[in-house]
Amino acid sequence: MKRYWLNTWQFHALLLPAALFILIFNYIPMFGVVMAFQDYQPWLGISHSEWVGLDHFRFLFSYPDSKQVIVNTLIIACLKLIAGLIVPLLFALLLNEVRMMGVKRVFQTMVYLPHFVSWVVLGGILIDILSTDGIVNRLIRVFGGQSIFFLGDGDWFRFTLIISDVWKEFGFSAIIFLAALTSISPALYEAAEIDGANKWKQVLYVTLPSILPIIIVVATLSLGRILDAGFDQILNLYNPLVYSKGDIIDTFVYRVGLTKGEFSFGTAVGLFKSVVGLIFIVASYRMAYKLANYRIF
Numbered sequence: 028m029k030r031y032w033l034n035t036w037q038f039h040a041l042l043l044p045a046a047l048f049i050l051i052f053n054y055i056p057m058f059g060v061v062m063a064f065q066d067y068q069p070w071l072g073i074s075h076s077e078w079v080g081l082d083h084f085r086f087l088f089s090y091p092d093s094k095q096v097i098v099n100t101l102i103i104a105c106l107k108l109i110a111g112l113i114v115p116l117l118f119a120l121l122l123n124e125v126r127m128m129g130v131k132r133v134f135q136t137m138v139y140l141p142h143f144v145s146w147v148v149l150g151g152i153l154i155d156i157l158s159t160d161g162i163v164n165r166l167i168r169v170f171g172g173q174s175i176f177f178l179g180d181g182d183w184f185r186f187t188l189i190i191s192d193v194w195k196e197f198g199f200s201a202i203i204f205l206a207a208l209t210s211i212s213p214a215l216y217e218a219a220e221i222d223g224a225n226k227w228k229q230v231l232y233v234t235l236p237s238i239l240p241i242i243i244v245v246a247t248l249s250l251g252r253i254l255d256a257g258f259d260q261i262l263n264l265y266n267p268l269v270y271s272k273g274d275i276i277d278t279f280v281y282r283v284g285l286t287k288g289e290f291s292f293g294t295a296v297g298l299f300k301s302v303v304g305l306i307f308i309v310a311s312y313r314m315a316y317k318l319a320n321y322r323i324f
Contacts, residue, residue, distance in 0.1 A: 051092040076291075083295035092270075092279070093296070100275040103256040106189050108249045114197045119204035120230060136254075138198025150263025153191060154178065178264060179270025188264070188273070192257060207241040208234065240320075247315040251308035254300050276300045285308065 032039075058073075063083055065076040087093050118138070125131045141149070143156035156162050157177040164174040177187045210232065219229050224286015235242075265273045274282075276296060 033120050052089070054305035057294075058297050060294060062291050063298045065291055067291040067294075069290070070243060071086060079291075083292050084299065086292065087295055092274075095271060096274050096276055099272060100256045103185060103188060103261075103275060104253050107192050107256065108184070108253070110189055110193045111196060111240075112246055112249065113198060114193050116204055119201040119324065122201070123208045123234075126227070135234065139200070140196040140198075142199035144195070146259040146263050149191070149195065151261070153187070153264060157187065168192045177264065179268045182267050184265065184269040184273045186262060188257065190314055191264075192260060203241065203245060204238065207238040208215035210239045243318045244315050245311055247311045247318065250314070251304065254304050 038190060061073060062076070064078060065073070065077050067073065067076045103311040122131060122134060123262070125134070145157060158164070159174050159176065163177070169176060175183055177183045215233050216229055219233050224232065256277070258275070258281070261273060261278050262276055262281065264276065277300075280293045280296045280300075283289050284296070
């Protein structure tokens with residue numbers, strides 16, 4: 028063991044800053060969850076605030092807005108997960124058929140770029156172009172349609188969230204499928220072509236079965252993010268007009284816990300989300316192992 032440490036201490040030293048960062052900013056703050064069981068008052072601190080047990084959790088499930096927030100989160104997150112799986116897969120399949128490498132690289136770069144743009148910037152752009160006097164509604168009126176209140180109507184707001192999130196992330200999400208496609212042996216396509224299979228049948232009977240394990244892994248692991256409906260995106264786009272359809276757990280915690288000073292209640296809601304998320308993560312890893320023999324540890 029001593030010889031091992033003498034030979035590897037440099038690697039552990041390189042790992043130390045990252046380990047300290049995670050400890051300070053991820054693990055130590057976890058002690059703050061005790062506020063969920065207290066009537067936390069900032070001037071009293073955690074050690075002197077009154078303990079109230081599960082009162083905040085009881086209030087969470089009796090508070091009318093809480094139920095709607097949970098429903099909104101599940102609907103928006105599920106739609107994002109479904110669209111976020113199908114669109115990158117289709118894009119990867121289409122891009123894989125492009126044989127001109129220059130064109131392929133241009134398309135890859137174009138669809139990757141939105142991933143690296145902050146939702147603060149994109150939110151401002153979307154608010155401008157989707158407003159009643161924005162370019163989208165002007166085009167709708169030019170073709171004889173009626174203006175659509177994209178960011179003020181609940182149903183249209185959800186649609187806007189899904190489309191804008193897919194547009195921003197599908198290029199980056201397609202990377203894993205493109206990597207899986209490169210591992211398929213060209214001999215399989217040659218054999219299928221000799222048997223008379225056209226491009227569509229090659230995709231159906233060669234490409235999709237070959238990358239099916241990756242598709243299953245991505246789909247099952249996505250279940251662990253079922254309650255992450257996109258805090259940054261919604262915070263920069265929503266307004267009181269769409270709270271009934273667009274308010275999710277994270278924005279609800281921010282709005283109630285921080286802006287209204289209900290720190291204990293906000294912590295309780297956040298803890299509830301974390302526990303449910305942990306359950307889904309464990310279940311998704313089990314499913315990935317059972318269905319695709321995928322495991323990290």
